[in-house]
Amino acid sequence: MSGVRAQQKQKTRQALIEAAFNQLSADHSFSNLSLREVAREAGIAPTSFYRHFKDMNELGLTMVDEAGLTLRQLMRQARRRIANDGGSVINTSVVTFMEFIDNSSNQFRLLLRERSGTSKAFRAAVAREVKHFILELAHYLESETKCDAIHAYIQSEAMVTLVFNAGAEALDLEGQQRDELTERVIWQLRYITRGAGHYIRETNKEA
Amino acid sequence: MSGVRAQQKQKTRQALIEAAFNQLSADHSFSNLSLREVAREAGIAPTSFYRHFKDMNELGLTMVDEAGLTLRQLMRQARRRIANDGGSVINTSVVTFMEFIDNSSNQFRLLLRERSGTSKAFRAAVAREVKHFILELAHYLESETKCDAIHAYIQSEAMVTLVFNAGAEALDLEGQQRDELTERVIWQLRYITRGAGHYIRETNKEA
DNA sequence: ACTCTCAGCGTACAACTGTAAGCTAAAATA
DNA sequence: TATTTTAGCTTACAGTTGTACGCTGAGAGT
Numbered sequence: 001m002s003g004v005r006a007q008q009k010q011k012t013r014q015a016l017i018e019a020a021f022n023q024l025s026a027d028h029s030f031s032n033l034s035l036r037e038v039a040r041e042a043g044i045a046p047t048s049f050y051r052h053f054k055d056m057n058e059l060g061l062t063m064v065d066e067a068g069l070t071l072r073q074l075m076r077q078a079r080r081r082i083a084n085d086g087g088s089v090i091n092t093s094v095v096t097f098m099e100f101i102d103n104s105s106n107q108f109r110l111l112l113r114e115r116s117g118t119s120k121a122f123r124a125a126v127a128r129e130v131k132h133f134i135l136e137l138a139h140y141l142e143s144e145t146k147c148d149a150i151h152a153y154i155q156s157e158a159m160v161t162l163v164f165n166a167g168a169e170a171l172d173l174e175g176q177q178r179d180e181l182t183e184r185v186i187w188q189l190r191y192i193t194r195g196a197g198h199y200i201r202e203t204n205k206e207a
Numbered sequence: 208m209s210g211v212r213a214q215q216k217q218k219t220r221q222a223l224i225e226a227a228f229n230q231l232s233a234d235h236s237f238s239n240l241s242l243r244e245v246a247r248e249a250g251i252a253p254t255s256f257y258r259h260f261k262d263m264n265e266l267g268l269t270m271v272d273e274a275g276l277t278l279r280q281l282m283r284q285a286r287r288r289i290a291n292d293g294g295s296v297i298n299t300s301v302v303t304f305m306e307f308i309d310n311s312s313n314q315f316r317l318l319l320r321e322r323s324g325t326s327k328a329f330r331a332a333v334a335r336e337v338k339h340f341i342l343e344l345a346h347y348l349e350s351e352t353k354c355d356a357i358h359a360y361i362q363s364e365a366m367v368t369l370v371f372n373a374g375a376e377a378l379d380l381e382g383q384q385r386d387e388l389t390e391r392v393i394w395q396l397r398y399i400t401r402g403a404g405h406y407i408r409e410t411n412k413e414a
Numbered sequence: 415a416c417t418c419t420c421a422g423c424g425t426a427c428a429a430c431t432g433t434a435a436g437c438t439a440a441a442a443t444a
Numbered sequence: 445t446a447t448t449t450t451a452g453c454t455t456a457c458a459g460t461t462g463t464a465c466g467c468t469g470a471g472a473g474t
Contacts, residue, residue: 005471009421029325031238034461047463048422056462112323116316116375118236123379151394158395161372162365168323172330187358188365191402198401199394212441216451242432254433255452263432 013052015042017066020059024106026171029113030060061125064114067107068129074100075136089144090189094163094182101167112168134160147200155196162188220259222249224273227266231313233378236320237267268332271321274314275336281307282343296351297396301370301389308374319375341367354407362403369395 019041023033035056036046053059078096082089101108111129114122138156141147147155166185170178226248230240242263243253260266285303289296308315318336321329345363348354354362373392377385 003472005419005421008471012421026327027325029238031236032325035463036461044421045423046461047424047465050463051421109323113320116319116323118234118239120233120379127376154391154394155398157391158369158398162368165368165372169334172327184361184364187361187406188399191362191365191399191406192395193402194405195398195400195402198405199398210442212450215441219451241430243430251451252453253431254435254454257433258451 012042012044016049016052016059017063020063021106024109030110031118057119060122063110064122064125064129067111068132070104070107071129072132075133090186094186097163097167098170098182101170105171108167130160151196151200155192158192159189219249219251223256223259223266224270227270228313231316237317238325264326267329270317271329271332271336274318277311277314278307278336279339282340297393301393304370304374305377305389308377312378315374337367358403358407362399365399366396
């Protein structure tokens with residue numbers, strides 16, 4: 001009943017996932033991973049892989065889920081910071097996201113690449129995670145600003161797209177160039193906030 | 208002197224490039240291509256590949272250049288349309304871009320994927336092409352609106368990012384969903400124009 | 415205590431990969 | 445015309461990949 005068996009299984013399953021994440025890097029994407037190498041790094045025989053996943057695909061989808069989870073935790077953390085430290089919403093969010101890219105770069109790389117990757121299932125999975133992200137931001141905007149749901153969504157989508165993309169570029173930058181990039185995104189987010197605000201005010205006048 | 212030799216060489220070189228583009232698809236990215244398959248489709252022996260390219264990498268970089276060229280031609284076409292048909296700048300640009308995605312989806316896919324791909328050289332090459340794109344738009348904005356160079360650049364960067372990203376999503380959509388997506392991007396671009404305009408006006412007041 | 419389940423192993427194989435070496439015939443050059 | 449150059453070929457090899465098959469030994473269930 002203690003489940004020594006199941007516990008060990010869970011452990012090597014996690015070892016596989018971690019091995020796979022470890023092998024991701026700037027010049028190694030998920031589709032370059034081989035089942036055998038992952039198994040090797042996890043310390044099991046190649047054929048034992050199948051005791052845990054049907055496929056490399058199945059492993060990958062699990063990894064996408066995990067990365068999405070990290071992303072959502074991150075967002076919650078950003079909201080806590082905003083509430084406590086009372087910093088600017090835009091600034092805090094962008095800085096938090098940049099930290100995600102540094103601390104969990106391989107998880108970010110997975111999302112980034114598989115978003116336009118080779119498997120429809122992967123693309124859909126990433127799109128789902130990103131959509132969560134967008135929706136949470138949209139709800140926030142909707143409650144903070146007087147703003148109808150549709151505009152809030154469109155606005156959030158734009159913001160997430162820009163931040164996500166800046167993250168992708170940031171992966172290849174350091175130091176000053178990176179700071180400049182960060183500054184540019186912040187401006188871009190301000191544009192959107194302003195612009196959306198304008199259109200919303202106009203809509204309200206009509207009503 | 209006629210160069211029958213060089214002419215034939217150029218021809219099979221192009222055949223290799225086209226074969227490679229043909230093998231790209233929704234579920235086949237450049238890194239999945241094998242030298243042998245490309246050679247096979249081009250109708251030459253695997254080892255003859257090396258008479259034209261040192262590497263698959265070299266082929267790929269050539270392909271990125273070609274895709275970038277197509278992209279720039281597209282942009283010129285969009286500007287012509289705007290000048291002649293006198294349509295809205297934003298609308299025409301977005302529609303033109305969506306056409307690019309349909310007509311040259313494999314070229315777009317290459318840019319899209321290698322932008323966050325596995326090779327730094329590729330990423331740099333794509334970034335260069337995109338930067339061309341941004342700069343041309345920035346010049347346009349700078350001349351059309353009263354707008355300093357930096358704001359024009361930041362604004363263009365945001366717009367290109369959003370359109371590019373929407374293109375990526377459009378690849379998996381059809382019909383109504385796609386139209387909705389197009390509509391959303393157009394809104395997002397309007398936000399940016401408005402928002403940027405606002406900040407620029409403010410800057411001008413100070414000066 | 416006895417049986418069942420199953421995570422992990424080793425072996426094996428066919429498919430494919432990139433690429434080295436050397437030949438050939440035709441175009442270019444002298 | 446004689447010589448050189450070279451695009452493309454064939455053959456060959458070593459490496460890697462996914463995965464089928466069957467075994468084993470230790471936990472789980474009774």
